[in-house]
Amino acid sequence: MSAPVAQEELPILEAVINIRNRLTALKKNRGDFIKPADVNQLYQAVVKQVTRLNEVRDDHTTYNNRLDTTLADVFNLLSLFFLTIGRTRECPATYSQIASMRQILIHMDESGVYNESDLAPFHRRLAELRNIVQHDMESGKHPPAMTKLLERQLNECENLLRKLQDSLAVLSPELIPIHERLVNIRRQLVALAAKETAREVAYANAYAAKVEDLKGKGSASSTESEASESDSRTPTRESTPKPDGHREKDGRESKDGKELRVKAELKPIQEELRKIDSKRVDGKFLGPGGTVPASQAICSSLLEECFEIVQEIRAQDESKNVASSLRPIYDRLSEIRKELEQLVLTRRWSLRxxxxxxxxxxxQEIDKMRVDGKFVDAEGNRPEGQYVLLYLLRRCYGLIYRLLSSSEPVSEELMPIANKLSTVKKCLNEVLKYGGPFSPRDLYPYQLALHQIDSMRKDGKFVGVDGTVPEGQGIVMAHLNECHELLEMLKESMDDAEEEEYVDEDDYDFNDPSDDEEDEE
Known part of the structure; x- marks a missing residue:
């Protein structure tokens, strides 16, 4: 539970809440592009409140009250605004990425399922974010209050990452391959469990829809005549649900078919687990010469957990993949995951x-429902389906981090132009790759597209609706120049082809009498 807000901090809390409301209202406005001036104004207001807060607080004391959580929300939202307007290389834009990374690292530490290759991307990304913060700190582009906050956030992430790295350091070299394989197997098992649950939900929904449809047809026929009503009560091949062992037309899988498919997918995984388990002697993995390497507990516990997940998957029937008390959480996580995966595919065109x-x-709300790392029902019990929910939760966190990390330093106002140029460049590269012959008509659509984009510039720059110069000019201009270069290369190849054709015609002398004599012969 958070601590109460001190009396001297209440005016700051009120101001921060007001800023959060203004940011939320600005976020909801989809009718206009987000203006950098509006974002900068709110940013300066936040910095002012943080400066006031630093004056009344002790640097050596850790605080956690409503003001801190509200400030975290404001910084997170403000960071997303900086990404939206294309200022991705400035320290405020790094806050949301650091927060997302910290959440993923906490879950990795909790699960204990990771290896060196999983940690390497976080090391690289943290170094990149620290360079951004240090550059702004040295240049004085952003106030010390902001850079100091981000330094603290980066240090927390690095401490978490170091903790994870240290836990892997105790692994003996002989056990590293086994550990990495067990980590991958566990991920396969949890993904399989989540996939099975998704299938069952889809089948259940399809079956319920079909039953409702049959009921509707039965009630409609009953209004026509009493005879048809009696017929509708008579079991028929169409109206009677098919017994297990068959597959419905709507794709609903029978119990036997499901069990066979699950066994087929589980069999190679189980065989590999048994193969790994057979390497143990008296419950321990042995090294060269029969020695017992250190860090047995890590690999053994991971192996046992894999066997537990296998048993859970095998024991679950059609209705028990996720307990009914946890089904609302599962449905919400599945919906979020589906929407985020769609955004990953279409982010260049649809993501703000x-x-x-x-x-x-x-x-965050779903994550807070857990008690000691597990989801519980109203009675405090831990129902079936924990692995599935945790897999979906961590998958969603990973997708958000991926979207944040892939954000380009281009304002949303210039993003349509950047996307169009990217498409034109891709088409021109394909045309150049496969070669001609070309005609001026073939290249006309590309010339027209580039001419339209060129005409949008004023004094060599793309200008926003409000007359400002949006972020991302350099990237867009680089794409535009590259497209022009590709187009010129295609024109040159077209001219070369015409010259060769002209030379071939000149080689033939239409007045040469020897040609006529040869023809007569």
Whole structure:
């Protein structure tokens, strides 16, 4: 439970809540592009309140009250705004990425399922984010209050990462391959459990829809005549649900078919687990010469957990993949995951980084429902389906982090132009790759597209609706110049082909009498 807010901090809390409301209202406005001036104004207001807060607080004391949680929300949302307007290389934009990374690292530490290759990308990304913060700190582009906060956040992430790295350091070299394989197997098992649950939900929904449809047909026929009503009560091949062992037309799988498929997918995984288990002697993995390497507990516990997940998957029937008390959480996580995966595919055209705020809030609310790392029901019990829910939760966190990390330093106002240029460049590269012959008509659509984009510039720059110069000019201009270069290369190849054809015609002398004599012969 958070501590109460001190009396001297109440005016700051009120101001921060007001800023959060203004940010939320700005986020909801989809009619206009987000203006950098509006974002900068709110950013300066936040910095002012943080400066006031630093004056009344002790640097050596850790605080956690409503003001801190509200400030975290404001910084997270403000960070998404900086990403949206294309200022990705400035320290405020790093806050949401650091927060997302910290959440993933906490879950990795909790699960204990990771290896060196999983940690390497976080090391690289942390170094990149620290360089951004240090550059702004040295240049004085952002106030010390902001850079100091981000330094603290980065240090927390690095401490978490170091903790994970240290736990892997105790692994003896002989056990590293076994540990990495067990980590991958566990991920396969949890993904399989989640896939089975998704199938069962889909089958259940399809079956319920079919039953409702049959009921509707039966009630409609009953209004026509009493005879048809009696017929509708008579079991028929169409109206009677098929017994297990068959597959419905709507794709609902029978119990026997499901069991066979699950066994087929589980069999190679089980065989590999048994093969790994057979390497143990008296419950311990042995090294060269029969020695017992250190860090047995890590690999053994991971192996036992894999066997437990296998048993759980095998024991679950159609209705028990996720307990009914946890089904609302499962449905919500599945919906979030589906929407985030769609955004990963279409982010260049449809993503506004501030949209990720709602997903982050939903995941935080679901995460807070856990007790000692597990989801519980109203009676405090831990129902079936924990692995599936944790897999979906961590998958959603990973997708958000992926979307944040892939954000380009281009304002949303210039993103349509950047996307169009990217498409034109891709087409020109394909045309150049496969060669001609070309005609001016073939290249006309590309010339027209580039001419339209060129005409949008004023004094060599793309200008926003409000007359400002949006972020991302360099990237867009680089794409535009590259497209022009590719187009010129295609024109040159077209001219070369015409010259060769002209030379071939000149080689033939139409007045040469020897040609006529040869023809007569």
């Amino acid at each position: 980084e501030t949209d990720l705020w709602n997903y982050s809030l939903s995941l």
